[in-house]
Amino acid sequence: MAPSAITPPAAEKLTDKAKFTVDSFDGATAQADDLVASIIRNGGVIIRNMLTAAELAQLEEDVRPHLEADVAWDGDFFPKETRRVCGLVGKSRAFTERVCLHELYKGICDALLSSRFEYWVGQEKHVSVSKPQINSTTVLSIRPGARAQELHRDDMIHHxxxxxxxxxxxxxxxxxxxxxFVAGKKTTKANGATRFVPGSHLQKQDAPPVEEDAVHAELDPGDGLIMLASCYHGGSANTTEDEERLVYGAFVTKGVLRQEENQYLAVPLETIKSYPTETQEFLGYGVSAPFLGWLELQSPLSVLFGKKIMNDLY
Structure with a gap:
């Protein structure tokens, strides 16, 4: 991402670091309530053996051709040695059912992202519940020589x-x-395991990350790291000579974070194409900086209409 022209406030280390950790649970016996409590306390949790070897094999069979067809990222948010594939719901039913809809992940998201809202229509009181929705999906292949990704919070997209x-x-x-994040292969500190800052979800929004507070979420194949989007994290450098870090990822967001009328289905694409760029952006075909609303990690205006908006992602 482009460097900021604003000088960040002085970084402060998390106080009483000993109280923050990353708890591990067995996927066969874990209960959603215990996972939710651990996430509230630390910001993230590791679940061992979320997926079987057979399920991982099916995932890799589905996505490997797409990974090998990818090219290096044009920019500095991802190292050039990283390959990534998005839109996984459309490429792998196994990913949809066993990662996005995994019962433990879904239970956590339902507990922490659902919104219950009471309102009046005239003299009649109503109660509505908005359930979470998928936000993004990707598989990341971090290959030897990749540098470390900067620590960041993924909720920056929602301001x-x-x-x-x-x-x-x-x-x-x-x-x-x-x-x-579910490991498709063994992830270690050496081959790029996710750096994660326990407790950073409790810091104020404008507090910068502290690298010394980060831990490496080392995972065996089939293990998963579930974390709040307000936690600082980032991929690490792959310092190995021949190991690939393969991780399947998804984010789920609040159901209320969307347009009321679905413009993408309500208005024919040919009609959208006839409008000027400013109107297309207003209708939802632009990107809300940073990174909200992309298609294949580009602005929809670029993918659909061949337009290139400077710094349109951030």
Whole structure:
């Protein structure tokens, strides 16, 4: 991403680091309530053996041709040695059913992202519940020589603003999204395991990350890391000579974060094409910086109409 012209505030290390950790649970026996409590306390949790070897084999069979067809990223958010494939719901039913809809992941998202809202229509009181929705899907192949990705929060796309709190003060709804990363191959510190800052979800929104607070989420094949989008994290450098870090990822977000009328289905694409760029952006075909609304990690205006908007992702 482009460097900011604003000088960030001085970084402060998390206090009492010992109280933050990344708990591990067995996927066969874990209960959603225990996972939710661990995530509220630490910001993320590791679930061992979420997927079987057969399920991982099916995932790789589905996505490997797409990975090998990818090219190096034009920019600095991803290392040039990284290959990525998006839109996985349309490429792998196994990914949809066993990652996006995994019962433990879905239970966590339902508990922390669902919104119950009471309102009046005339003299009649109504109650509505908005359930979470898929936000993004991707598989990342980090290959030897890849540099470390900068620590970042994925809720930056929603301009999520919050103050510093304690875990006891955390309430569902503070976060806009929850992510999952499932290891397709063994991930280690050496080959690029995700760096994750436990407790960073409790820091204020404008506090910068502290690299020294990060831990490496090392996973065996089939293990998963589930984390709040307000947690600082980033891929690490792959310092090996011949190991690929293969991780399947998804984010789920609040169901209320969408347009009321679905413009993409309500208006024919040919009609959208006839409008000027400014109108196309207003109708939802642009990108809300940073990174919200992309298609194949590009602006829809570029993919659909061949337009190139400078710095359109961020």
């Amino acid at each position: 999520n603003r919050f103050d510093e709190i304690t875990a006891d003060e955390y309430k569902p709804g503070r976060d806009t999204a929850i992510g999952i």
